[in-house]
Amino acid sequence: MRILLVEDDPSIAEPLVDGLERQGYELTWVATGADALNADPGDMVLLDLGLPDLDGQVVCRKLREKTEVPIIVVTARSDEIDRVALLELGADDYLIKPFGFRELVARMRAVARRSALALEPNPAGLPDAPMTLGDVTLDRRTRKVAVSGIPVSLTPKEFDLLEFLAQDPGAVLTRERIIEEVWDKHWWGSTKTLDVHIASLRKKLADTDLIETVRGVGYRLAVDEEGPET
Ligand code: CA
Numbered sequence: 001m002r003i004l005l006v007e008d009d010p011s012i013a014e015p016l017v018d019g020l021e022r023q024g025y026e027l028t029w030v031a032t033g034a035d036a037l038n039a040d041p042g043d044m045v046l047l048d049l050g051l052p053d054l055d056g057q058v059v060c061r062k063l064r065e066k067t068e069v070p071i072i073v074v075t076a077r078s079d080e081i082d083r084v085a086l087l088e089l090g091a092d093d094y095l096i097k098p099f100g101f102r103e104l105v106a107r108m109r110a111v112a113r114r115s116a117l118a119l120e121p122n123p124a125g126l127p128d129a130p131m132t133l134g135d136v137t138l139d140r141r142t143r144k145v146a147v148s149g150i151p152v153s154l155t156p157k158e159f160d161l162l163e164f165l166a167q168d169p170g171a172v173l174t175r176e177r178i179i180e181e182v183w184d185k186h187w188w189g190s191t192k193t194l195d196v197h198i199a200s201l202r203k204k205l206a207d208t209d210l211i212e213t214v215r216g217v218g219y220r221l222a223v224d225e226e227g228p229e230t
Helices: 010-022 033-038 056-066 083-088 101-119 156-166 175-183 192-205
Strands: 002-006 026-030 044-048 071-076 093-097 131-133 136-139 144-147 150-152 211-214 218-221
Touching: 002 010, 002 033, 010 026, 010 101, 033 056, 044 056, 044 101, 056 071, 056 083, 071 101, 083 192, 093 101, 136 156, 144 192, 156 175, 156 192, 156 218, 175 192, 175 218, 192 211
Parallel strands: 002 026, 002 044, 044 071, 071 093
Antiparallel strands: 131 136, 136 144, 144 150, 211 218
């Protein structure tokens, strides 16, 4: 697996490159935002937010525009990032410096596992036909979503979230279960992240009724097979 490491501090980057290469990863190391945007993102990006030339959040967003590969953001506490905003920019996970090497590798594996499942052309058991959820169609094979036939662009996380809810339309899924399945068992961030992703999904789907909040419990897809009632 090829990793693009974006880190301007050699005292952090050098041991990371060594350590990750020992784990069998192929590393490309760049030290500026401009170089990051010109580099081949490989299979995963590790992105330091405090870069000398460009705002790391801008780099994150631009990387996400050009690639679907997972992005793990690494940030110093002093960067005072808005974590929720960061996930909205398309980061798949993040780590606060200082972090342990083993923790980093565990996160990378978790993110890679989810993304490998997502990138597999047709993982066993997935239906070929797109699902229809009211006005929304969801194609698991191509990871494309459309509303009334018009394609909408979801972040990888938003797609995962919708796909997870769509596994059992109508069923109530608890917040804990969604966080565990769509993010990670070891996710330690605020569960607000879930609400933020739900809010942006609803906005993109132009259908606030599809995803129903079950107060105090979680969410469900409100799919009425008889057609919408007014
Ligand atoms: Ca830095």
